[in-house]
Amino acid sequence: MDILFILIPLSVVMALVVLGGLWWAVYRGQFEDIEEEGRRIFEEDQD
């Protein structure tokens, strides 16, 4: 079970990395309009 001494700290680090990713997503406005991207699939191409 010694591996836990590495895995637990590693999980903390990974959690912080994921948090960083979420921060990027929130402040890039990724969650502001959730429906638009889904709807765009159904629209005809403009070009």
Next chain:
Amino acid sequence: MLTNTFTTEPAIPNPSWTILDTQDQWQRFSQPFGDDPAHPLVQSSLLLDDLRCAACSGIVERGLTVLPGVISARVSMSKKRAVVVWSPDLILPSNILSAIQKLGYSASPASHNENQLNSTAKSRAAFWRWLVAGFCMMQVMMYASPSYFTKAGDISTDISHLLNWAAWLLSLPVMMFSSHSFFSNAWRDLKFRQISMDLPVALGIGITFIVSSAATFDPSGWWGHVVYFDSLTMFVFFLLSARLIEVKLHSKTLGAMEALVSRIPENTERQNLDGSYTRVLNSQLNIGDIVRVNIGEAFPADGKLILGQTKVDESLLTGESTAIHKNLHDSVVAGSYNLGQTVNIMLETIGESTQYGQIVNLINQAAIEKPRLSQLADRVARPFLFFIILSAITAAALLWNVDHGRALMTAAAVLIVTCPCALSLATPAAMLASASAFVKRGILIRRLQAIESIANIDTVIFDKTGTLTDNHIELKSIDVQHGLTEADALAMAAAIAQHSMHPVSRALANAASHRESLKGITFELTDIQEQVGAGMSALLKGHALYSGKLRLGSAKFCESSLSKMPTADERYQQVYLANDNGWLATFHLQEAIKSNAAGAINQLKQAKLEVELLSGDQLHTVENTANSIGIKQFQAACSPNDKLLRLQLLKQQGRKVLMVGDGLNDGPILASAHVSIAMGKCVPLTLAHADYILLNGDISQIPQLIRHAQKTMRVIKQNIGWAIVYNTLCIPLAFFGLLSAWQAGLGMAVSSLIVVTNALRLTKFSTVLFTDLSSEAK
């Protein structure tokens, strides 16, 4: 460690505020107040941030009113707005803004653009705080889960220490970042010796974190060895979830109002002298400017169409949902949408003086008014919070000798489970939801308190003209002297009548203008005179048969010999035409009763309300109207004083009276009734001193309005009842240690959500009729 999260140095005033000190700048978010030229006063709207509870609005109100030069300050917690009345001679806008900042809040002038920018940044920050709490909660649960499933000793102490440290590390962002607002609000309240909802929550979070941290780093110490990081992160997450959803629901509730208030675009295309167009801010528009309005845009001001014709949607202003066709030279109103094509209009009325501006003002005023029940809740909230903190201390003291850690955690649960939020949200949430439903139907409400008043009424009194009847009078039939045709008689009468503004004269002139055969017939009239309240006379020249003095009016005025006349038809009102030789013609007129009046009266009767009709008109016309729409109790030939006496008599009998009038001639009567409704069609809104204004004058909405108000009061009672039941059940449970901290957090979050969702049911105007209800009952 808590001191890291708040700043104690005094707030520095923002230098850019001094820009607002010039008059043309502050006029953009202000309007003149009162009418004393010696001491001009100004009323400004400000957006406030960081308001959390009813107590906060009190802090700002008191903080502002002590400033020299500020006459009054009213804060709407739900709209996050302050309305400040101040004197430009004594204080500057920048002083007011920095005073608010010193109190620990931030304020900005209420113009729409900033509002939007602010709200995006705010909602991102709120979402991010929530996301951090949620993500860390999941991870902390992972570290806590081994201890859920194992017996003591199954995990080696090293590993369990490591798990605790990991949980502590991931609880830090939740403590320092996600719950920051709880701490900073609680600290601000302490600084101003106030107490608000955030104080017990912050205490609860703080205690849990301290107990758990001590257990993590000193498991053999007197705090015990049990950690509560899972509870801590969970209830912070629950509380933030509740606030996030609350904000979403609330903005949905106010959606209709906000849509109305902010529908005019910030800028408009104005035509330059050379015919080109430039976009300018609406505040720079002047009367007489020509502006171009594109399809889908709202008209920025009242004006006349001078190029093109179009269809407009005036639904939010009048409740009329069909598009209205507008020809060249027709008037368009600010706030209505252009649906047809791009048009040019010349501006006639701008800014606050437009009907739209008045509506917006009324809505904002109403939202700021604190209804009676709401004031009551605010008064109860403070002592309640003291009681909670005392019980938490008692609970901790009782358990202290058994287990320090458990004692503190019980106190934390008591602190977190309380929900005066539900109590102080109960009334305003429901009333604002209703008000926004009314606005969608073209019903303006002047003060929220009127919702409570109209729900309790037992008698409805109608005025006749303009309320039950349309304003125009219809010509029903004509009797003529032998040898005279109906057309000639009408043409002659109309020629005289068109010189008068009396409703009867206008009805005659109108009737004539609608007959094609009469076009082109002209009479040479001189010496036209009007005798007020009796009739008109004129000299007719150059006519083959009827030259001489013509009289148009009542029988007495015409001095007609009754023998030649057919008997007067009781159902109608008569107007006579005569010349020197005697009677020529009789015109039978009838006021047009609104088509939905009978239905509305029937609905009111179904609702077991007494319906009365008070009118200044003659007995037989009033009797006719009353009979045709089914009102049994009526009184004719009432002077305004008679109406007041009748109203006072009913009041002495303990009746609660709803008065419905046109709002123009019956101001004092409307004002003295228990609650009143005015028709907004023919009256400037500022003059209509009624509690409700029906913008489209559709009286069939009155029964629905009463029903909706009654439903609102039911929802408020449910909400208050729920808040009381919840607190009386949960506080003892937490006190005796039966609720853990996370359960307490969940309870509080769900409790305030229930209140808001319940209120949200009211945003839809119920169209169920009273008749439907009674048939269901059978």
